[in-house]
Amino acid sequence: MRNYYIAGNWKMHKTRGEAAALAQALVAQLKNGKHKYLVAPSFTALETVGPLLKGSNILLGAQNMAAAEQGAHTGEVSVLQLKDLGVQAVILGHSERRHTYQEDDGLINKKVKLALQHGLEVILCVGELLSEREAGNAEGVCETQTVQGLAGVAVADLPRVTIAYEPVWAIGTGKTATPEDADAIHASIRQVVARLYGTDAAQQILIQYGGSVKPDNAAQLMAKEHIDGALVGGAALSADTFVPIALFK
Numbered sequence: 001m002r003n004y005y006i007a008g009n010w011k012m013h014k015t016r017g018e019a020a021a022l023a024q025a026l027v028a029q030l031k032n033g034k035h036k037y038l039v040a041p042s043f044t045a046l047e048t049v050g051p052l053l054k055g056s057n058i059l060l061g062a063q064n065m066a067a068a069e070q071g072a073h074t075g076e077v078s079v080l081q082l083k084d085l086g087v088q089a090v091i092l093g094h095s096e097r098r099h100t101y102q103e104d105d106g107l108i109n110k111k112v113k114l115a116l117q118h119g120l121e122v123i124l125c126v127g128e129l130l131s132e133r134e135a136g137n138a139e140g141v142c143e144t145q146t147v148q149g150l151a152g153v154a155v156a157d158l159p160r161v162t163i164a165y166e167p168v169w170a171i172g173t174g175k176t177a178t179p180e181d182a183d184a185i186h187a188s189i190r191q192v193v194a195r196l197y198g199t200d201a202a203q204q205i206l207i208q209y210g211g212s213v214k215p216d217n218a219a220q221l222m223a224k225e226h227i228d229g230a231l232v233g234g235a236a237l238s239a240d241t242f243v244p245i246a247l248f249k
């Protein structure tokens with residue numbers, strides 16, 4: 001039986017004060033939660049939020065990371081700096097990184113390997129554009145992103161990897177994949193992991209769904225066999241909407 005894993009991606013929202021208030025509310029309201037939890041504030045709020053999460057059941061995540069360990073990379077943030085702030089996990093390959101900032105699978109793979117090498121957990125995001133879905137290529141796109149994102153990752157490191165299926169057309173649009181459509185893609189991603197790492201590893205890997213997850217659709221999505229949690233954007237910005245998702249039954 002796989003655990004559920006609910007993560008909040010706060011994207012480019014919240015000042016330090018706002019982030020602290022949300023983190024405090026979540027720590028209090030999720031303390032009896034039975035699932036695995038993470039919040040990923042902006043880099044600027046990590047130092048504020050980290051100490052508030054200490055001793056709680058909520059992991060501290062970052063939303064991105066440089067592909068290099070350190071050096072002359074103006075504007076980037078390194079894995080060493082994240083670890084110094086107590087970051088435990090990093091979201092990589094988010095569609096906004098892929099499509100707004102042109103990150104390709106090769107770059108994302110470097111980041112995945114670097115994060116794992118430094119002991120972090122990784123949430124590797126995959127997902128197709130609307131045009132790719134309409135061309136019947138949703139599974140193929142997710143397969144390529146999964147295979148290339150995980151290239152060179154050892155089976156021993158796979159327990160620290162979560163995959164998040166986020167169809168790009170469902171992010172921030174209010175359009176959710178139906179639970180059936182999402183589950184079909186999750187099943188195909190699990191098959192890809194089985195081909196790469198064997199069936200045990202594939203049975204164990206957690207695959208989150210992301211894209212307009214809200215309190216009123218979370219339970220139906222997560223009732224599906226292959227949907228092991230959620231990566232939440234807009235609804236993660238307030239305890240009123242994130243907590244019901246995180247405590248879903």
Ligand code: 13P
Nearest residue numbers: 009171172211212233234
């Ligand atoms: P929304 O929940 O706002 O659609 O965002 C999903 C997402 O991109 C999480 O990483």
